[in-house]
Amino acid sequence: MIAKDSGPGRARVVVIATGKGGAGKTTAAACLAVYWARRKRKVALVDADPNQTLARWHARGDVLKELPLTAEHSSDAVLPAIEALAAQGGVVVVDCAGFTSQAMLFAIGVADLVLIPAMTDEANIFEAARTMKLVQNAATLTRRQIEARVLLCRVKRSAVATHAREQMSVLGLPVMMAQLGDRVAFQEASFFGTAPSVLQPLGAASRDITQVGEELDGLLWPRPALRGKGT
Ligand SMILES: Nc1ncnc2c1ncn2[C@@H]1O[C@H](COP(=O)(O)OP(=O)(O)OP(=O)(O)O)[C@@H](O)[C@H]1O
Ligand SMILES: [Mg+2]
Numbered sequence: 001m002i003a004k005d006s007g008p009g010r011a012r013v014v015v016i017a018t019g020k021g022g023a024g025k026t027t028a029a030a031c032l033a034v035y036w037a038r039r040k041r042k043v044a045l046v047d048a049d050p051n052q053t054l055a056r057w058h059a060r061g062d063v064l065k066e067l068p069l070t071a072e073h074s075s076d077a078v079l080p081a082i083e084a085l086a087a088q089g090g091v092v093v094v095d096c097a098g099f100t101s102q103a104m105l106f107a108i109g110v111a112d113l114v115l116i117p118a119m120t121d122e123a124n125i126f127e128a129a130r131t132m133k134l135v136q137n138a139a140t141l142t143r144r145q146i147e148a149r150v151l152l153c154r155v156k157r158s159a160v161a162t163h164a165r166e167q168m169s170v171l172g173l174p175v176m177m178a179q180l181g182d183r184v185a186f187q188e189a190s191f192f193g194t195a196p197s198v199l200q201p202l203g204a205a206s207r208d209i210t211q212v213g214e215e216l217d218g219l220l221w222p223r224p225a226l227r228g229k230g231t
Contacts, residue, residue, distance in 0.1 A: 011044070011086040012220045014093050015111040017134075020127035021098030024117040024153030026053045027186050028212075029095035031205075034063050034195035035213035042090025045069040048078050048107055049097040060193030075102035082110055091220070100134065108138045113219060114148040120155055120164040129171050147219065151212060152179035178211035 014032070016025045029045065037043045045067055047054040055071045058064045072081040085092045094111075096104045108114055116131045118124040128150050139146040150173050155161045161179060168175050180186070185196040185205035196205035 009089045011042075011088065011090045011092045012112045013082060013086050013107075013110055014091060014113050014115060014216070014220070015096065015104075015107045016094065016115045016117065017096040017104050017108060018116045018118060018124075018127055018131045019098070019100045019134075020118065020124050023098070023119055023124055023127075024151075024180065025049075025098065026057065026095050027190070028115060028117050028151060028153065028180070029054055029093050030057050030064055031186070031189070031195045031197070031209045032213060032216070033067055033093045034197055035209050036091050036093075037063065037067055038197065039213075042088070043067050044085040044088070044090065044092050046078070046082055046085065046092060046094040046107075047071040048073045048094055048103050051097065054095040057190050057193055060191070062192055062194040063198050064193050064195070073097065073101075073103055075106060078103040079106045079110065082107060086110070100130075105134060105138060108135055108146065109142050111146055113216070114146060115216075116148060116150045117153045118150050118164075118168075119153055120160045122167075125164060125167050125171070125173075128168070128173060132173055148174065149216075149219070150175045152176070154182040155179050156182045176212065176215055178208070178215045180208045180212065181205070183208070 016029045033043050033045055050073045058069045070081045072078050094107045114135050116128050118128040135146050135148045152161055165175055183205040185200055185203050189195050189199055
C-alpha cells in the first residue's frame, strides 16, 4: 500500500531516479506528467537535474508548458521545493540527475513512489539495484516504507526484456509489468515540448505510456477493497 502517511490533500510524490545516465528518466517524467494532466490530475514538475533537460523540454511550449515546473537541484533547496508543491495536492513528478546525489536521496526520502528507469543491459540493471539500495536506506532513515518500481525503458527486443526481468527477479527488484519500447516518438516529443499522447495519440509510444500510467495509478491511488455481500 502506497502513501499511507500522505495527509488528505497531499500530493503523491513520484521521484524518477537512477544513478545510470540516459536510462530514460526525463522522458518518463515528461510523458507521465502529460498522462496525469490529461486525466485531470493537478500536476507539478520538479527538475532536480543540474543539466535541466526537463526544464528545456518544458520551455519549448505545448502541453508541458501548461504545468508548473520548479528547477531546483541544490541539496538545500530541493526538499522545501518538493514539499511546497506536495502541499498543493495532485501529483508531483521529480526528475533526478543521472548520478547519485544528496538531492536525489532527499527527494527519495519524501517519495510516495520511486520509479527507477532501466534499459535492458547489465550496467542499467546493476545501477537499478544500487538505486533500490538507496531507497531502502532512505526508508530506514525516515522509518517508513518507500515503494519503488523498476521501469524497463527503450526495450528493443522482447527476448532481451525477458532476460532482464529474470535477472532483476534474481536480485529481488520489483519490476513494472508495463514497459516503454524503443520508439522514435519519445525523441520527437522532446523537440516540441510535448508527449507522444499528443503527437500520435494512437501510436505505440502513446499506448506504452498509458499502460505505465495505469499501472502506476493502481499503486498511487489504490481502490478500497470491495466488501463481500452482507458484510
Ligand atoms: N523509450 C524510448 N525510446 C526511444 N528513445 C528514448 C526512449 N527513452 C529515452 N529515449 C532517448 O534516450 C535519451 C536519454 O533519455 P532521457 O533523457 O529520458 O534519459 P535520462 O535518464 O533522463 O538521462 P540523464 O541521465 O542524462 O538525465 C534521449 O535521447 C531520449 O530521447
Ligand atoms: Mg534526464
